[in-house]
Amino acid sequence: MIRLRGVLIWLALFAALSWPVAVSATSPLLEWRGPIYIAAGFAGILGLVVMVLQPLLAAGYLPGLPPQRGRRVHRLVGIALVLLIIFHVGGLWITSPPDVIDALTFTSATPFAAWGVIAMWTAFAAAALALSRKKLRLSPRLWRPGHSGLVAITLVCTIVHAVLIEGTMGQVSKILLCALAVLATGRALLDLRAWALLKRRRAI
Amino acid sequence: MTRSTIDRRTLMIGAAAAGAALITGASGLLVPARAQGLAPTPTMRGGSNNYRPGAPIVDRIGGGGFWMTGTVRRAGDGAPLPNTRIQIWAHTTEGHERDPQSHGATLTDANGEFRLEMPQIVPAFGQPHGHLAYDSGAYETVFLRPVMSSASETSLRADFVLQPA
Numbered sequence: 481m482i483r484l485r486g487v488l489i490w491l492a493l494f495a496a497l498s499w500p501v502a503v504s505a506t507s508p509l510l511e512w513r514g515p516i517y518i519a520a521g522f523a524g525i526l527g528l529v530v531m532v533l534q535p536l537l538a539a540g541y542l543p544g545l546p547p548q549r550g551r552r553v554h555r556l557v558g559i560a561l562v563l564l565i566i567f568h569v570g571g572l573w574i575t576s577p578p579d580v581i582d583a584l585t586f587t588s589a590t591p592f593a594a595w596g597v598i599a600m601w602t603a604f605a606a607a608a609l610a611l612s613r614k615k616l617r618l619s620p621r622l623w624r625p626g627h628s629g630l631v632a633i634t635l636v637c638t639i640v641h642a643v644l645i646e647g648t649m650g651q652v653s654k655i656l657l658c659a660l661a662v663l664a665t666g667r668a669l670l671d672l673r674a675w676a677l678l679k680r681r682r683a684i
Numbered sequence: 685m686t687r688s689t690i691d692r693r694t695l696m697i698g699a700a701a702a703g704a705a706l707i708t709g710a711s712g713l714l715v716p717a718r719a720q721g722l723a724p725t726p727t728m729r730g731g732s733n734n735y736r737p738g739a740p741i742v743d744r745i746g747g748g749g750f751w752m753t754g755t756v757r758r759a760g761d762g763a764p765l766p767n768t769r770i771q772i773w774a775h776t777t778e779g780h781e782r783d784p785q786s787h788g789a790t791l792t793d794a795n796g797e798f799r800l801e802m803p804q805i806v807p808a809f810g811q812p813h814g815h816l817a818y819d820s821g822a823y824e825t826v827f828l829r830p831v832m833s834s835a836s837e838t839s840l841r842a843d844f845v846l847q848p849a
Contacts, residue, residue, distance in 0.1 A: 512777050512806050572809070576781060578733035579809050589730035589829055590810050645810040646835065 486543030493542075496660060497529045500653035507648035520571025521648055527564040528642060530557055531635060532661045535668035555610065562607050565600050592644035599637035606630035628674035635665050724759040724824070724847035731827030734781040735817055739771045745788035745802035746778040751839040752814060753799045756792045758823075759847045764796025770844070771817040772800055775808030781815070807835050816842045824849050 504525055510518055537554035540547030573580040583593035609618070609627050618626075639658045642649070669675075752772050756765045773787040780786065790800040805812050812832040819825045823846035830842045 509806060512775070513808075514780060517780070517808075576734060576809060579730065582730050582733070587729060589728065589813075592810055646807045646812065647810060 489543050493536075496656070497532060500649060500657045501525060501529065503650035503653045504648040507650075509648050514575065516571050517575040520568050520575060523564045523567035523571060524642075525649060527561055527568060528638060528657055528661065530561045530564065531638065532657065532664050533557060534561070534631075535664040539668040539671055541664075541668070558607055558610060562604065565603060569600065590644075592641045595637045595644070596641035599634045599641055602630045602634040602637065606634060624672075624674050628669055628672075632665065632669070635661055721760040722757065722762040722845050725826055725828070725843070725845045727825070727827045728829040731815060731829040732817070733815065733829075734773065735771075735815070735819075735827065736773070736782075736784065736787050737771075737819060739773065739787040739789045741769065741790060742788040742800075745772065745800065746776065746785060747803055748801035749838065750776070750802050750804045751799060752802055752816070752842070753839060754797070754816070754842040754844065756796045756798065756818065756844040756846065759845050762845070764792070764794075765823075765846065766792055766794045766796055768792045768796070768798075768818065768846075769820050770798050770800075771819065772802065772814065774802065774805045774814040776803035776805050778803040781808065804838065805832060805840065812837075814840050814842070816844075818844050818846060822849060823847060 501522075504522065513521075534554060534557060536542050537545060537550040537557060540550040542550060545553060569580060569584075579588070579593075582588040583590075583597055586594050586597065588594065606627050609623065609630065612618070613623050639661070642654060642658060752774075754770070756768045756770065757763060758765055769789055769791055771787065771789040773781055775781045776786060778785065788800060788802065790798050792798045805814055812835040813829055814832075816828045816830070817825070819827075826844055826846060828842045828844070830840055832840055
């Protein structure tokens with residue numbers, strides 16, 4: 481019975497996350513794009529998909545992946561997310577260098593570009609914090625709200641970035657994917673009480 | 685030693701001047717552009733992206749089906765500028781912005797109007813948009829980047845007001 485429930489949860493998650501990707505994969509715009517541009521776009525979409533999984537893994541919500549194992553996968557998926565962002569920006573750079581340079585220097589004609597660039601840097605910072613946590617012996621008081629805060633900023637900026645873009649994603653599936661990411665992240669942050677250590681310090 | 689004081693007279697003069705400025709400003713008498721005539725069109729952000737100088741003058745870019753239109757006038761008096769070369773490029777159904785076949789140029793007619801047929805513009809880098817350039821030397825260079833209000837539109841318009849170089 482428990483196993484069946486687990487299977488159903490994974491199936492539902494797979495369906496919810498693969499639907500937006502499938503919609504994008506059938507977009508008519510793909511016909512008029514080169515392979516590198518297409519790959520760059522999908523790296524961005526997969527990045528958003530991964531942002532739904534990350535909080536579920538960190539909080540150990542997924543069947544078969546309780547917190548400790550979930551965290552291990554969370555770390556690997558985090559590295560994958562950083563690589564996806566690099567592929568996304570790199571592929572767009574190859575497709576149209578001046579547009580990406582404008583975005584990175586915050587002089588783009590398109591308002592969504594700046595949001596994407598902010599999300600990129602906060603995602604990199606969240607990952608860097610995770611990687612250097614042991615080496616720098618960061619206290620949980622700094623590490624937990626730091627990583628969570630950076631992730632929250634990354635999520636908000638990513639959503640604004642994605643929603644403002646007229647691209648291969650379907651409008652409905654895009655908004656659904658963003659809503660799932662918000663729900664998953666919000667629930668995980670609430671359950672893990674990421675800010676609790678900040679609060680305790682203030683109380684002293 | 686003199687002491688500067690704000691007395692009643694200075695206050696009254698100040699208030700009168702502020703009131704006068706407000707009235708003239710509000711009634712549209714203080715619009716600098718109007719005083720000097722037609723203001724030149726500024727280059728748009730990202731307008732020159734993927735520009736390839738010297739695009740050939742063509743009857744049509746690729747297979748056509750989409751129209752890029754507009755006017756070219758002189759700053760100040762607004763006189764139409766005939767025989768002026770406008771370069772056009774975009775991401776279309778036939779190629780990326782960087783591809784040479786996506787670029788072409790046309791000349792304005794006696795009324796300063798231009799009209800060039802090109803392939804359908806499709807959304808790229810987040811917006812369905814085109815690029816236009818005036819870059820022929822007699823006037824200051826201007827790059828425009830108009831955005832289509834909907835990807836299903838089959839024409840796009842951009843107007844130039846050029847400043848003598």
